[in-house]
Amino acid sequence: xxxxxxxxxxxxxxxxxxxxxxxxxxxxxxxxxxxxxxxxxxxxxxxxxxxxxxxxxxxxxxxxxxxxxxxxxxxxxxxxxxxxxxxxxxxxxxxxxxxxxxxxxxxxxxxxxxxxxxxxxxxxxxxxxxxxxxxxxxxxxxxxxxxxxxxxxxxxxxxxxxxxxxxxxxxxxxxxxxxxxxxxxxxxxxxxxxxxxxxxxxxxxxxxxxxxxxxxxxxxxxxxxxxxxxxxxxxxxxxxxxxxxxxxxxxxxxxxxxxxxxxxxxxxxxxxxxxxxxxxxxxxxxxxxxxxxxxxxxxxxxxxxxxxxxxxxxxxxxxxxxxxxxxxxxxxxxxxxxxxxxxxxxxxxxxxxxxxxxxxxxxxxxxxxxxxxxxxxxxxxxxxxxxxxxxxx
Amino acid sequence: xxxxxxxxxxxxxxxxxxxxxxxxxxxxxxxxxxxxxxxxxxxxxxxxxxxxxxxxxxxxxxxxxxxxxxxxxxxxxxxxxxxxxxxxxxxxxxxxxxxxxxxxxxxxxxxxxxxxxxxxxxxxxxxxxxxxxxxxxxxxxxxxxxxxxxxxxxxxxxxxxxxxxxxxxxxxx
Numbered sequence: 001x002x003x004x005x006x007x008x009x010x011x012x013x014x015x016x017x018x019x020x021x022x023x024x025x026x027x028x029x030x031x032x033x034x035x036x037x038x039x040x041x042x043x044x045x046x047x048x049x050x051x052x053x054x055x056x057x058x059x060x061x062x063x064x065x066x067x068x069x070x071x072x073x074x075x076x077x078x079x080x081x082x083x084x085x086x087x088x089x090x091x092x093x094x095x096x097x098x099x100x101x102x103x104x105x106x107x108x109x110x111x112x113x114x115x116x117x118x119x120x121x122x123x124x125x126x127x128x129x130x131x132x133x134x135x136x137x138x139x140x141x142x143x144x145x146x147x148x149x150x151x152x153x154x155x156x157x158x159x160x161x162x163x164x165x166x167x168x169x170x171x172x173x174x175x176x177x178x179x180x181x182x183x184x185x186x187x188x189x190x191x192x193x194x195x196x197x198x199x200x201x202x203x204x205x206x207x208x209x210x211x212x213x214x215x216x217x218x219x220x221x222x223x224x225x226x227x228x229x230x231x232x233x234x235x236x237x238x239x240x241x242x243x244x245x246x247x248x249x250x251x252x253x254x255x256x257x258x259x260x261x262x263x264x265x266x267x268x269x270x271x272x273x274x275x276x277x278x279x280x281x282x283x284x285x286x287x288x289x290x291x292x293x294x295x296x297x298x299x300x301x302x303x304x305x306x307x308x309x310x311x312x313x314x315x316x317x318x319x320x321x322x323x324x325x326x327x328x329x330x331x332x333x334x335x336x337x338x339x340x341x342x343x344x345x346x347x348x349x350x351x352x353x354x355x356x357x358x359x360x361x362x363x364x365x366x367x368x369x370x371x372x373x374x375x376x377x378x379x380x381x382x383x384x385x386x387x388x389x390x391x392x393x
Numbered sequence: 394x395x396x397x398x399x400x401x402x403x404x405x406x407x408x409x410x411x412x413x414x415x416x417x418x419x420x421x422x423x424x425x426x427x428x429x430x431x432x433x434x435x436x437x438x439x440x441x442x443x444x445x446x447x448x449x450x451x452x453x454x455x456x457x458x459x460x461x462x463x464x465x466x467x468x469x470x471x472x473x474x475x476x477x478x479x480x481x482x483x484x485x486x487x488x489x490x491x492x493x494x495x496x497x498x499x500x501x502x503x504x505x506x507x508x509x510x511x512x513x514x515x516x517x518x519x520x521x522x523x524x525x526x527x528x529x530x531x532x533x534x535x536x537x538x539x540x541x542x543x544x545x546x547x548x549x550x551x552x553x554x555x556x557x558x559x560x561x562x563x564x565x566x
Binding site: 008020021024025028030031032 | 408409411412415416419420423424427428433437440441442444445448449505506525526527528
């Protein structure tokens with residue numbers, strides 16, 4: 001057996017000491033010289049399309065799956081419930097960029113949260129001289145494509161007024177934006193200084209939408225219709241969009257002299273039988289008609305039901321109606337399907353009083369008195385009790 | 394050397410990256426080919442054949458990290474191809490070589506071993522060579538030959554059993 005093993009050992013040693021031919025490298029290279037450069041196999045168009053689709057889907061899901069493993073610290077007081085939860089989960093992107101102004105004031109961008117409805121910037125202002133609250137945040141955000149408007153912000157300062165922590169929300173940047181520049185201006189003794197912090201958006205760490213749906217439903221409120229167009233629910237907030245009038249209706253009313261000026265849209269968003277906290281809203285009248293949006297806190301993760309309740313809006317209507325008043329007797333007139341009762345007309349101390357009763361949701365804003373073809377402007381309105389608003393002319 | 398990176402470059406058609414990859418383990422490749430073919434020229438031929446094969450098929454390699462075991466399997470197949478051609482083409486030479494080996498049998502243990510090994514089935518001698526001459530472990534052999542681990546063990550056991558009997562018997566006679 002020893003002999004047998006030694007034979008193996010002998011050959012093994014021979015192999016161990018074998019010389020690698022010097023020409024090996026050259027021969028390998030030459031063998032490849034004759035080969036054409038690899039060409040990728042061609043697939044049919046159908047297959048290419050399918051492959052692209054799959055990549056897009058995977059890419060999209062990666063976006064929604066990725067989240068940051070850290071949380072932004074020190075913002076508990078300025079975050080609402082949803083943001084706090086997201087921060088606890090480590091959602092968001094840490095930036096940690098600082099700019100120090102000449103007067104020693106420093107601005108630090110701690111992190112951002114980004115989704116389809118907004119970009120939130122979490123910042124700290126450090127003012128060693130103790131004027132943190134005077135360093136009012138004047139932010140602007142610039143991307144490659146355009147500037148993004150600040151939407152809302154809130155902050156809280158410490159007791160010594162040296163540190164201010166805040167959250168500023170901006171319009172959601174275009175999905176092609178990679179790098180953003182946040183500028184912050186401070187004013188002191190008539191001098192203005194601008195600090196800039198540039199950061200990259202990492203869309204992998206951006207947050208997905210829970211729900212983006214078009215509603216396209218119309219609700220009749222009084223004489224007008226409110227159209228609800230879409231609901232965008234992102235992890236940071238919920239935006240409901242709708243319109244009151246489109247451009248044609250707007251034009252028709254304009255011609256008829258019965259314009260409607262929307263002041264406020266109120267509605268309650270109920271998710272899982274609980275009202276979602278309202279955060280704000282806005283409206284716009286332009287070439288596209290009257291559009292509005294209402295912002296709410298984010299929807300619960302385990303969303304089962306969602307409905308809108310208690311829809312109402314405040315608007316001014318142009319009525320242009322002339323009512324002949326009858327001194328003494330009470331009169332009932334109908335304006336915009338609302339019942340208005342003129343109770344009493346009387347004169348006192350050189351003024352003429354007209355006592356009018358209307359429904360609680362009707363307010364007469366511009367009333368003129370025509371006497372002998374002369375227009376007398378409304379002098380003053382005295383709000384009575386809710387049940388009985390009075391108008392004095 | 395970052396293997397994955399180099400493999401990716403080779404996948405893009407960079408011939409030099411592929412040469413670099415193989416040269417980084419030239420000794421392993423060459424010895425493997427030599428164990429099968431037992432001469433320099435054939436070993437070099439087999440390696441040339443391998444690098445061309447690897448170059449043509451590298452885009453099919455999904456996991457870059459297994460480049461070495463994948464390419465060595467290709468080398469083994471190239472060696473076997475050379476052996477098959479050798480058997481077919483030069484059968485007369487082989488007979489002559491055999492007789493030449495017979496003459497030296499008593500003088501050179503190495504040739505004695507070869508002579509006995511060549512009496513075994515090819516599958517058995519291959520595994521014995523890989524295990525005892527190249528010191529490869531069972532798993533590496535299984536990976537290289539693309540056979541189950543159990544098969545490696547059983548082939549090795551039977552091969553060694555036959556070899557020992559033959560060798561022992563011969564030796565005691």
